[in-house]
Amino acid sequence: MSVHGCQHLSAFKAAKGTDPFRIIYSYFIACPSADARRIKAKSCVCHTCRQPTLRLHACMYCIYFGCYGAKHIHEHAKSKKHNLAIDLTYGTVICFSCEDYVYDKDLEDIARSFSQKPSLNLVSEYLKDPFSSWEPSEDELQLLKKNPKRRKVDAKSTVGLRGLINLGNTCFMNCIVQALTHTPILRDFFLADRHTCQMPGESKQCLVCEMARLFQEFYSGICTPHIPYKLLHLVWTNARHLAGYEQQDAHEFLIAALDVLHRHCKGTNGMSCSNPHLCNCIIDQIFTGGLQSDVTCKQCNNVSTTIDPIWDISLDLGPGPPAFSSHSTPSPGGTGFTNSPGNYEPTSLLECLKRFTRPEHLGSSAKIKCGKCHCYQESTKQLTMKKLPVVACFHLKRFEHSTGYHKKISTFVSFPDELDMTPFMSSSRNDNNGFSNQIIQDMPTSLSCDNKYSLFAVVNHCGTIEVGHYTCYIRLHKDQWFKCDDHMITKATITEVLNSEGYLLFYHKQILEYE
């Protein structure tokens, strides 16, 4: 019932200390160098049957390796009265007197110190602080046993779901709050209590602290709706342009909320103050992507590249811009649209993204000074993703504010459950002379999961540009979908989600790289 081994192991430690364990562990289990691994491969055979079997054990008293399967180590222990041996695969100690594997804190600490040595393997070269899962201490274990109540997000449980009261035209906020509280990596951050307030003494003014409280509220298992009045007050005080009792744009709120959160996170690292592009606050780590803009001079083909940080990707709907100059427009095979003006309306998220990353001809009215020719030249501009964010927010520009009239574009835009961003990466552009991403749909889906995303939240708007209502769908526990309409939360299906209109689409990266 504890990590204190057994009486036999304690007696051994008292007599000989932990050095025998340390030596065996370092030479035959941890093997930090290539040489050590070579020695291990040669010498790790059973001293009785000379077979390199799995479950080889090393005697802790003398130099003897014996296999468990053929009971050679058992025989050794019996004949020599050496009752302790170490498993050579995982370094677990077996006590033959107790006839069981025993776990001892001192020995585990030694083992851990080996695995934390940076030269052990490739992963730890990148990871200064390797991951180890949390384990309750003995006191914590006692507490946990005394209090058996648990809150766990699983397929059949409502933990993580909470309705939000509409405070008077605040459905735009409720939707964004739902989307943010169900962002897996953000949830992990807040539920792991990783935020340290940067406003000591006035944590009531810190929006990040309020978010942390919000996460507690959401995952507490309480069924009655939450009243986000403190959040509204904080957002209003910090983003004055959003304040006011009227219907607001959810996208605008999202950006403002991220901005305030980002500002309140500041100071977490030294860099953020000097360079806003190099912030490592949680918001930037999760939401910031890099948008590369390449301007190619038509005269000399000189490319000037800039990279801008972005929090979201706003995608145009509606009729496309004037046709791109004919010679560089590849006709997309079988995708069913042409780039001629007027008749091109994207009907899927992929098409929107294609349009977004398509080279755009900057006409004679918008000449740009070329750094190489040293004069104003016509040029083409192309946007690509330099760095993908962990959470990609796509904003479908359904609200059109062109000169003189405002209207909502309600065309159906299909969006996938799973999205591969590889074609829209800057690297794809460079590989293929700049225009590879025009033929993405014909490419077989790449095997690599590096740039793959999964949908986890969709914010919808119904109504007109003046009056409407926001609802949202959120994903919980891998594939459970729920519809959040202010305080009302109901079960939804993925088909329902994919058939909804879609205003803001939230995708989460499937695989996270180490940084």
Place this chain on the structure above:
Amino acid sequence: MIESDLLFMEEDVELELAMDEIMNELIDEVSLGLCFEIHRASKIGTLFISDTDPKSSKELEVVEKPGLDVFGQAPTKKQFECICPNCHRHLAASRFAPHLEKCMGMGRNSSRIASRRIATNSTLKRDSDDSGPDHDDNDNDWTYQTDSKRIKKLKKERSTNSPRRNKFGKFSKNGGDIYNDRDTGTPEPRFDYDDMTLEERKSLLLNTCGVISEHTKKMCTRSMRCPQHNDEQRLLVRKTLLRSLNSLDEDIHVDIDSFDDGENQALRETLQWEASSNSSPADSTSTNNSTSSRKRSSKNNSRSNGAGNNNGSNRKKKKTNNSSSNLYEFS
């Protein structure tokens, strides 16, 4: 062709065997690791420690029934309350956003309102209009203590047809002359409670709750039935504000039967309704009555020089009615 294929296949079989062996070894090693992990967890007692307890998992099970939410609750019209972080008042959660906008004096409209107010003020000054410069300032918060930049008002509020708000517009408009008479030359008019005549106070208190907040020093401008404050508070504020009225009021007795013109009829109706407001009459009546009360208050003010006549009648009438609460008795 076929032979070479077979040869290749033979080689392949060997390769496959070797690969199988390695694969099996890897799988064995990994599963051994898993066994150790589980064994260790059970030894030190953490094995099932993070599992949801059956009671909670049953309570928190997702409900999928039409008309109910995932928690199994039917949508209710239950009113949730919250406390405004700005003024610490209790209010209905669904009214929080509009309240906060005013409470914080902000909003996208605020600059527009501000500029409009400045414009209004300057024209009024030029014309030396006798109505109060703030006459269109129909915000429903009244300051008890001087606070010149206090009133923030929204254009859209003006357009709303709330009788309560209009009432105030009227009232302050008419109240303006008295105010200006006494205080001519003050560029920034103030709605100071202290500066009001008793008549003004009285008529204001006839329509509103009037309790003065400790925090904001503002008067509550809701109706008499305002749920935020109770009758004791209302009584107290009336006692304080109308104390000096007593001497005037005491001696005047007007017979209710002989005093029967139109506007007093209206007034009586209002009082009747408001006094018996606890029994909550049909809403339509209440709207009618408040319109009439608006009429009354404006007329009342236009003739405000004639001290407490109407008031006396109020008292009288209440006595006859017996249904009155002493809340409305200004003595």
